[in-house]
Amino acid sequence: MEKLIQELKTKIIETLSLLDMTPEDIDADAQLVGGQTGLDSIDVLEMVMMVEKDYGVKIDNKELGMKVFASVRALAQYIHEKRTDTVH
Amino acid sequence: MNVRVFIVGMGIISPLGAGFPETLAALKKGRTGITPLSLFPTSHQEPLPVGEIGDVPHHEHLPRTHVLAKIAAQEAMRRTKEKPDAIVMGVITGGMPVTEELLMRGIYDPQRYKNHSTGSVTEYVAREVGCTGPVLTVSTACSSGTVAMKIALEMLRSGQSKCVLAGGVDALCRLTYYGFHALQLVDPAGARPLDQNRRGMTVAEGAAMFLLVAGEKPPDHAMAELLGVGLTCDAYHPAAPQPDGSGACLAMQNALSDAGVALSDIDYINLHGTGTIDNDLAEAKALHALFGVNLPFLSSTKGAFGHALAAAGAIGSAISVMSIAHQLIPANSGCEVPDPELNLHPVMVPLKAEVKTVLSNAFGFGGNNAALVMGDPEKSSSRRNVHREVTPFRILGSACLTGAGHTETTLACLYENKQIKGLMNPDAMTMHLPPRVVRRLKRLSRMVLSLALSAHKNSGSSDSPASVFFGTGWGPLSEVHDFLKKLFESDEQFSSPTDFVGSVHNAAASQVAIWFKAKGPNVTMTGEDYSFEQALMSASLLARDSDECCLLIAADEYHTVLSGLFDRSVALSDLPADGGAAFYLKPGASDHGLRFSPVFLEYTHNNPHAVRSMMNSLGGKVRIGERFGAVFAGIPKAHREKGHQQLDDFLSVTGFRGPVIDYRRWTGEFAAASAVAAFLAAHFVKEGELPSLHGHSSIGPLDGKGILLMGLGEFVTAVEVLP
Numbered sequence: 080m081e082k083l084i085q086e087l088k089t090k091i092i093e094t095l096s097l098l099d100m101t102p103e104d105i106d107a108d109a110q111l112v113g114g115q116t117g118l119d120s121i122d123v124l125e126m127v128m129m130v131e132k133d134y135g136v137k138i139d140n141k142e143l144g145m146k147v148f149a150s151v152r153a154l155a156q157y158i159h160e161k162r163t164d165t166v167h
Numbered sequence: 168m169n170v171r172v173f174i175v176g177m178g179i180i181s182p183l184g185a186g187f188p189e190t191l192a193a194l195k196k197g198r199t200g201i202t203p204l205s206l207f208p209t210s211h212q213e214p215l216p217v218g219e220i221g222d223v224p225h226h227e228h229l230p231r232t233h234v235l236a237k238i239a240a241q242e243a244m245r246r247t248k249e250k251p252d253a254i255v256m257g258v259i260t261g262g263m264p265v266t267e268e269l270l271m272r273g274i275y276d277p278q279r280y281k282n283h284s285t286g287s288v289t290e291y292v293a294r295e296v297g298c299t300g301p302v303l304t305v306s307t308a309c310s311s312g313t314v315a316m317k318i319a320l321e322m323l324r325s326g327q328s329k330c331v332l333a334g335g336v337d338a339l340c341r342l343t344y345y346g347f348h349a350l351q352l353v354d355p356a357g358a359r360p361l362d363q364n365r366r367g368m369t370v371a372e373g374a375a376m377f378l379l380v381a382g383e384k385p386p387d388h389a390m391a392e393l394l395g396v397g398l399t400c401d402a403y404h405p406a407a408p409q410p411d412g413s414g415a416c417l418a419m420q421n422a423l424s425d426a427g428v429a430l431s432d433i434d435y436i437n438l439h440g441t442g443t444i445d446n447d448l449a450e451a452k453a454l455h456a457l458f459g460v461n462l463p464f465l466s467s468t469k470g471a472f473g474h475a476l477a478a479a480g481a482i483g484s485a486i487s488v489m490s491i492a493h494q495l496i497p498a499n500s501g502c503e504v505p506d507p508e509l510n511l512h513p514v515m516v517p518l519k520a521e522v523k524t525v526l527s528n529a530f531g532f533g534g535n536n537a538a539l540v541m542g543d544p545e546k547s548s549s550r551r552n553v554h555r556e557v558t559p560f561r562i563l564g565s566a567c568l569t570g571a572g573h574t575e576t577t578l579a580c581l582y583e584n585k586q587i588k589g590l591m592n593p594d595a596m597t598m599h600l601p602p603r604v605v606r607r608l609k610r611l612s613r614m615v616l617s618l619a620l621s622a623h624k625n626s627g628s629s630d631s632p633a634s635v636f637f638g639t640g641w642g643p644l645s646e647v648h649d650f651l652k653k654l655f656e657s658d659e660q661f662s663s664p665t666d667f668v669g670s671v672h673n674a675a676a677s678q679v680a681i682w683f684k685a686k687g688p689n690v691t692m693t694g695e696d697y698s699f700e701q702a703l704m705s706a707s708l709l710a711r712d713s714d715e716c717c718l719l720i721a722a723d724e725y726h727t728v729l730s731g732l733f734d735r736s737v738a739l740s741d742l743p744a745d746g747g748a749a750f751y752l753k754p755g756a757s758d759h760g761l762r763f764s765p766v767f768l769e770y771t772h773n774n775p776h777a778v779r780s781m782m783n784s785l786g787g788k789v790r791i792g793e794r795f796g797a798v799f800a801g802i803p804k805a806h807r808e809k810g811h812q813q814l815d816d817f818l819s820v821t822g823f824r825g826p827v828i829d830y831r832r833w834t835g836e837f838a839a840a841s842a843v844a845a846f847l848a849a850h851f852v853k854e855g856e857l858p859s860l861h862g863h864s865s866i867g868p869l870d871g872k873g874i875l876l877m878g879l880g881e882f883v884t885a886v887e888v889l890p
Contacts, residue, residue, distance in 0.1 A: 099602040117603055120407060124350055124664035132661050141351065141444075 440467020640838020
């Protein structure tokens with residue numbers, strides 16, 4: 080799980096061009112959207128695409144998205160549970 | 168004098184049918200035109216519902232957008248032999264239906280992309296109907312159609328035009344089909360505006376065009392009167408509406424005051440009502456804030472038409488005309504149980520009722536809000552007198568960006584006779600902007616935001632701009648390219664919502680609005696090599712409602728794959744170049760700053776007298792000699808022969824003896840080169856002399872005169888920069 084969390088942090092920085100951040104700057108338990116990272120609804124959708132593409136996990140509605148992207152740990156947990164395809 | 172503007176012709180094609188009678192019949196029956204997509208194969212097991220038009224005549228190489236626009240224009244012109252003296256059209260997708268197909272198939276022949284630009288749609292219609300006047304293209308996302316109506320309205324009110332063809336068009340394509348899907352904004356069951364279970368919009372296509380004439384009294388064949396239009400910008404988010412609906416509310420308020428009608432005069436509101444959760448919520452709040460408990464009949468017709476993007480505002484205008492002419496309140500199709508949270512009571516089945524005045528909303532990406540008021544020409548309750556002159560501007564601050572770098576570096580290179588054309592490093596472009604602000608911005612948006620900030624800073628003003636006018640020939644090529652690349656590389660499985668939001672032509676202008684909290688009109692004009700001039704023209708028509716300052720920006724980015732395919736001048740050039748310029752402008756008379764005004768803009772197809780007409784509008788050869796110490800001529804490489812003929816014609820008739828600068832030789836070939844030329848012209852007029860310019864021997868004092876900035880080729884344009 081910790082490995083997945085680390086991997087997600089790197090992918091989030093890359094996907095969302097958070098060029099002034101390093102994985103260490105992201106607290107796995109902190110609020111991911113609207114928090115210190117300043118992420119918004121478009122970023123959530125960009126992460127939805129990334130999660131589907133890289134982990135084969137679909138998040139196709141807003142309510143679910145709010146829950147899944149609460150924090151990096153919540154996202155890792157969700158991917159861990161739903162993952163069908165381990166290619167990444 | 169009381170100048171009124173009447174609709175004397177109308178054309179519409181939509182998923183509900185082709186033509187006024189068929190559309191009206193469908194609305195009376197409450198029919199819906201939404202069906203699963205069949206136009207192109209998709210990666211979806213079950214294609215999403217769309218508003219697709221059946222039986223559109225297929226033309227080899229001619230994009231569907233162009234075909235739809237022509238059909239609507241021909242219907243609008245059906246009852247008249249008169250040619251419109253101007254065309255204003257709202258377009259988002261332009262030639263994308265053909266372009267994406269070619270890119271998908273790996274075809275890279277520039278000849279096949281000649282109808283790519285949004286401007287090419289308007290120019291095609293101009294050729295078809297024989298219009299040789301101003302031909303303007305607006306691209307403000309889903310408010311485009313209504314913004315086009317506003318520009319047309321002001322051209323008529325100011326007396327610049329007597330008869331204008333205006334409207335909006337968009338055709339279904341993969342970019343919008345997958346783009347809105349990536350944003351999770353598409354209702355898989357079809358749009359159910361205002362319904363408690365609504366889940367989004369339905370992407371659609373369509374076109375609606377209007378023939379508008381100015382007069383003191385309604386002509387015999389007047390169908391409706393265009394009473395007023397209000398434009399605002401949320402300045403809040405690139406895609407989402409401001410949740411409290413305040414920007415939308417202000418747009419409606421502005422439309423009512425522009426029209427000179429009271430709230431109680433409105434008999435029916437045609438909502439923007441896309442069916443997305445956020446739009447319908449924000450619009451409901453705006454309506455409650457404005458109308459209180461006295462809401463008139465209202466409905467969204469997007470459950471029947473779908474959301475035809477740039478055509479949406481024009482279709483809303485068409486419904487307004489039908490409603491007035493046939494005393495019809497169309498149904499809010501698709502809605503079964505109105506959402507109690509919205510507290511609105513939409514008309515559920517088509518009604519017959521007395522309708523004299525209609526309000527129609529259109530909102531778009533970038534927080535662009537537009538509202539329009541249409542009235543019965545015989546029973547108009549308008550109490551507004553309008554007849555206004557076009558405003559000249561004063562330049563309070565300016566900035567440019569070229570291959571050499573920012574303003575100061577560009578000027579330094581120019582004075583040292585060093586080359587300024589080329590490509591600026593994107594990181595250096597936004598050095599002074601926080602990484603968080605620019606992280607989602609690609610080349611064009613970075614350029615534009617950087618230019619806007621510099622021009623404002625150079626003005627030394629402490630106030631902020633109220634409105635933003637932006638011109639771009641080709642828009643955000645990086646975002647368009649990256650969106651399609653990801654889509655096609657994944658067999659249409661994945662696409663980037665960020666790139667989709669950034670792919671609209673007005674994305675950069677909305678970033679500027681967000682930065683400055685500029686809540687006035689936010690208008691993007693996309694007329695290829697003449698986009699800067701079109702943006703200046705729209706600014707002079709729209710910024711005069713107040714004496715507040717505005718930002719005028721024009722820029723184009725070079726893209727390694729797309730620029731050479733789309734822009735023939737770039738394809739012919741041996742050195743990639745891009746850049747742009749921005750101006751912080753104050754409208755109206757003032758003693759400070761250089762005078763800056765658009766004087767002339769005409770399409771030159773079948774228009775051999777364009778140069779002579781321009782000379783006349785500049786006051787004739789004597790006045791030209793008295794007022795201008797130099798001419799800056801913009802001749803795009805693809806139109807060199809035509810442009811040089813026009814220039815020779817100008818020089819031989821005026822006998823102009825001052826220096827003539829063929830400025831693309833030093834800016835390089837890109838659509839917004841004229842903005843850089845305007846920046847430099849303003850700098851030299853301020854300095855009072857021309858330096859020795861790269862490739863030109865001309866040097867010398869301007870003798871207190873100004874510089875005439877001329878655009879040549881497909882259009883002839885004239886902009887004055889005077890001390």
